[in-house]
Amino acid sequence: MADIGIAEQHRQVRHRYKIIVNTRERTVEDRTLSFAQIIALAFPGAQGTDVVFTVTYHRAAGPQRDGNLSEGGTVTVKNGTIFDVTRTRRS
Numbered sequence: 562m563a564d565i566g567i568a569e570q571h572r573q574v575r576h577r578y579k580i581i582v583n584t585r586e587r588t589v590e591d592r593t594l595s596f597a598q599i600i601a602l603a604f605p606g607a608q609g610t611d612v613v614f615t616v617t618y619h620r621a622a623g624p625q626r627d628g629n630l631s632e633g634g635t636v637t638v639k640n641g642t643i644f645d646v647t648r649t650r651r652s
Contacts, residue, residue, distance in 0.1 A: 581643045592622075595635050603646035611651050619643045 575590045582602045591598070600607070600614050616630040622639040630636055 578638050578642070579640050580638050581641070583644070583646055589638065591638075593635050593637050596630050596632050599630065599636075599644055599646060603644070604648055607648060613649050613651055615647045615649075617645045 576592065577588050577590055578592065580587050580589060580594075582599065587602050589598075589602075596614075596616060599616055604614075614632075617628070618630060618636055619627045619642070620639070621627070621642045622637040625636075628636075636642075
């Protein structure tokens with residue numbers, strides 16, 4: 562019975578990852594972040610149809626450590642993953 566309690570505690574422990582978004586340190590609990598989640602970290606409350614976001618990342622986990630993230634995409638993070646997010650208006 563005691564082993565079940567310990568196993569349950571391990572499942573409840575959430576990992577935290579320290580990442581950098583536009584030069585600001587952020588702490589997240591999800592290992593995989595979506596394009597939308599990264600946008601929300603960079604520009605909280607920024608929405609609109611006339612805005613275009615560009616996301617680049619560096620030092621990510623997995624085989625694709627550096628790259629561009631497209632809308633609808635995801636990236637697996639580790640401590641120290643860096644995101645650069647820019648916002649522009651459609652012309």
